[in-house]
Amino acid sequence: xxxxxxxxxxxxxxxxxxxxxxxxxxxxxxxxxxxxxxxxxxxxxxxxxxxxxxxxxxxxxxxxxxxxxxxxxxxxxxxxxxxxxxxxxxxxxxxxxxxxxxxxxxxxxxxxxxxxxxxxxxxxxxxxxxxxxxxxxxxxxxxxxxxxxxxxxxxxxxxxxxxxxxxxxxxxxxxxxxxxxxxxxxxxxxxxxxxxxxxxxxxxxxxxxxxxxxxxxxxxxxxxxxxxxxxxxxxxxxxxxxxxxxxxxxxxxxxxxxxxxxxxxxxxxxxxxxxxxxxxxxxxxxx
Amino acid sequence: xxxxxxxxxxxxxxxxxxxxxxxxxxxxxxxxxxxxxxxxxxxxxxxxxxxxxxxxxxxxxxxxxxxxxxxxxxxxxxxxxxxxxxxxxxxxxxxxxxxxxxxxxxxxxxxxxxxxxxxxxxxxxxxxxxxxxxxxxxxxxxxxxxxxxxxxxxxxxxxxxxxxxxxxxxxxxxxxxxxxxxxxxxxxxxxxxxxxxxxxxxxxxxxxxxxxxxxxxxxxxxxxxxxxxxxxxxxxxxxxxxxxxxxxxxxxxxxxxxxxxxxxxxxxxxxxxxxxxxxxxxxxxxxxxxxxxxxxxxxxxxxx
Ligand SMILES: Nc1ncnc2c1ncn2[C@@H]1O[C@H](COP(=O)(O)OP(=O)(O)OP(=O)(O)O)[C@@H](O)[C@H]1O
Ligand SMILES: [Mg+2]
Numbered sequence: 311x312x313x314x315x316x317x318x319x320x321x322x323x324x325x326x327x328x329x330x331x332x333x334x335x336x337x338x339x340x341x342x343x344x345x346x347x348x349x350x351x352x353x354x355x356x357x358x359x360x361x362x363x364x365x366x367x368x369x370x371x372x373x374x375x376x377x378x379x380x381x382x383x384x385x386x387x388x389x390x391x392x393x394x395x396x397x398x399x400x401x402x403x404x405x406x407x408x409x410x411x412x413x414x415x416x417x418x419x420x421x422x423x424x425x426x427x428x429x430x431x432x433x434x435x436x437x438x439x440x441x442x443x444x445x446x447x448x449x450x451x452x453x454x455x456x457x458x459x460x461x462x463x464x465x466x467x468x469x470x471x472x473x474x475x476x477x478x479x480x481x482x483x484x485x486x487x488x489x490x491x492x493x494x495x496x497x498x499x500x501x502x503x504x505x506x507x508x509x510x511x512x513x514x515x516x517x518x519x520x521x522x523x524x525x526x527x528x529x530x531x532x533x534x535x536x537x538x539x540x541x542x543x544x545x546x547x548x549x550x551x552x553x554x555x556x557x558x559x560x561x562x563x564x565x566x567x568x569x570x571x572x573x574x575x576x577x578x579x580x581x582x583x584x585x586x587x588x589x590x591x592x593x594x595x596x597x
Numbered sequence: 598x599x600x601x602x603x604x605x606x607x608x609x610x611x612x613x614x615x616x617x618x619x620x621x622x623x624x625x626x627x628x629x630x631x632x633x634x635x636x637x638x639x640x641x642x643x644x645x646x647x648x649x650x651x652x653x654x655x656x657x658x659x660x661x662x663x664x665x666x667x668x669x670x671x672x673x674x675x676x677x678x679x680x681x682x683x684x685x686x687x688x689x690x691x692x693x694x695x696x697x698x699x700x701x702x703x704x705x706x707x708x709x710x711x712x713x714x715x716x717x718x719x720x721x722x723x724x725x726x727x728x729x730x731x732x733x734x735x736x737x738x739x740x741x742x743x744x745x746x747x748x749x750x751x752x753x754x755x756x757x758x759x760x761x762x763x764x765x766x767x768x769x770x771x772x773x774x775x776x777x778x779x780x781x782x783x784x785x786x787x788x789x790x791x792x793x794x795x796x797x798x799x800x801x802x803x804x805x806x807x808x809x810x811x812x813x814x815x816x817x818x819x820x821x822x823x824x825x826x827x828x829x830x831x832x833x834x835x836x837x838x839x840x841x842x843x844x845x846x847x848x849x850x851x852x853x854x855x856x857x858x859x860x861x862x863x864x865x866x867x868x869x870x871x872x873x874x875x876x877x878x879x880x881x882x883x884x885x886x887x888x889x890x891x892x893x894x895x896x897x898x899x900x901x
Binding site (some may be wrong): 428 | 651673682697702
């Protein structure tokens with residue numbers, strides 16, 4: 311009940327539209343930049359190849375090598391992931407990675423005041439005598455999640471349509487399959503960040519504060535993942551990256567079911583952890 | 598079902614070093630209209646907030662309609678609340694908002710109920726108004742309508758008439774009387790003590806977090822028996838008045854107001870008043886009126 315009412319209200323408010331616009335604008339930008347860069351690089355490569363007087367097969371090999379190298383950089387050099395992504399246009403992967411990177415921020419901006427925006431002006435006082443705090447929180451979370459799913463679907467579909475139009479070898483079957491896969495990955499990924507946003511939102515009375523803390527935590531997670539990644543393989547510091555949700559992002563596109571499941575589970579665990587924390591905090595706190 | 602609608606035992610609430618409510622105990626019986634009185638910062642709103650489960654007491658126990666208000670969802674359908682400083686959520690129109698709240702609270706026919714309650718507070722024309730476009734008084738009445746939805750057996754009203762114009766304030770008092778007729782328990786706070794004296798069966802007087810006195814209205818006002826006489830013309834002879842049976846003190850407040858205290862235990866007020874007025878008329882004093890009101894106010898001013 312909270313869910314449907316909140317969904318309607320969220321959709322009615324301008325913020326979703328603004329975010330959609332921002333999100334698509336950003337994706338478009340990345341798309342253009344990446345498209346431009348790849349085209350320029352390819353031209354340059356072609357020129358080099360032509361100067362070297364090599365034949366066409368060598369040329370395509372070089373392009374393929376370049377593509378592989380770039381992809382490897384993006385997904386962290388996992389061979390299986392690279393193979394699985396071989397059929398997906400490079401632009402899609404790049405844009406997807408870029409949007410994934412910024413998705414937590416969008417989520418934060420969308421949902422930072424879902425609880426604190428009601429606790430601050432105390433309008434939540436009208437609600438807690440009517441419904442359980444638990445259902446209020448879950449309703450909020452679910453409505454935001456619904457909106458988010460739609461938002462991500464629209465953007466992902468947009469990227470894929472672009473890729474489909476520009477890449478002739480991209481078939482409809484692989485289009486649909488990959489779209490579903492990327493969308494699922496983005497959804498699992500963003501739900502955990504939405505839960506984090508819910509947690510930050512329940513912690514503070516001032517919405518601005520919860521937004522700032524939320525963003526701090528996001529940077530914290532990236533930092534932890536980076537530190538863990540740079541640390542020597544056997545040092546204990548390397549293990550801290552398992553504490554950060556960002557560490558599991560690549561596994562979401564992994565073709566192996568096990569890897570996907572592990573990463574997916576990791577995100578589910580993070581989601582439950584954050585959401586559970588939010589519930590406990592909202593239950594115990596003064597309103 | 599116990600006879601008590603609200604039972605508060607030794608409740609204390611601190612905000613950091615500040616003790617907002619300090620060891621307060623009181624009971625509200627079912628069907629009673631109960632007043633919560635005290636100067637600004639006395640702890641009335643904090644007490645209300647603990648009754649509604651918004652705040653957890655630092656120590657002590659509360660039972661509201663037989664349940665612990667801090668248990669999540671335990672008060673659903675049992676109380677209606679007009680919180681003092683809660684802002685109506687934005688992005689809603691009044692009617693749909695109340696309908697939504699009614700549905701949340703499990704009211705059978707929420708839209709119908711929302712209309713009825715808005716009508717009771719005289720605000721049905723605001724059905725299609727956005728909440729942020731309401732004036733202070735309209736917002737307050739919307740919040741009051743919200744508290745009435747679903748006819749809960751207990752209604753808590755934190756300063757329902759503050760900031761309302763006299764006519765609307767009167768309408769709100771009428772709503773409270775109707776609630777009383779329906780045997781709804783009402784707890785109401787106000788700085789308008791005359792209003793509380795009219796409405797309430799019992800009251801608690803809070804001062805700086807402590808309970809100064811609690812009891813029925815007669816208990817609260819009985820001890821201070823006094824009245825005032827508005828004098829138009831003539832000379833009041835104070836010593837003669839003070840010699841009348843029952844009168845304990847008489848003095849002039851300004852040029853025209855005579856203030857008389859009497860022994861309310863041993864004498865009926867009507868006897869003492871008639872005697873004093875009779876004496877005044879005999880000595881050639883012309884009077885404009887006699888007032889007995891503001892007894893509660895006297896008591897509160899004494900205590901706080
Ligand atoms: N959230 C809070 N944090 C800190 N102090 C608080 C808080 N809420 C209330 N207080 C303090 O507790 C005391 C009681 O406040 P409360 O709001 O209960 O008074 P009140 O009787 O309702 O006053 P008023 O007539 O002005 O509404 C005040 O001194 C106030 O400063
Ligand atoms: Mg108050």
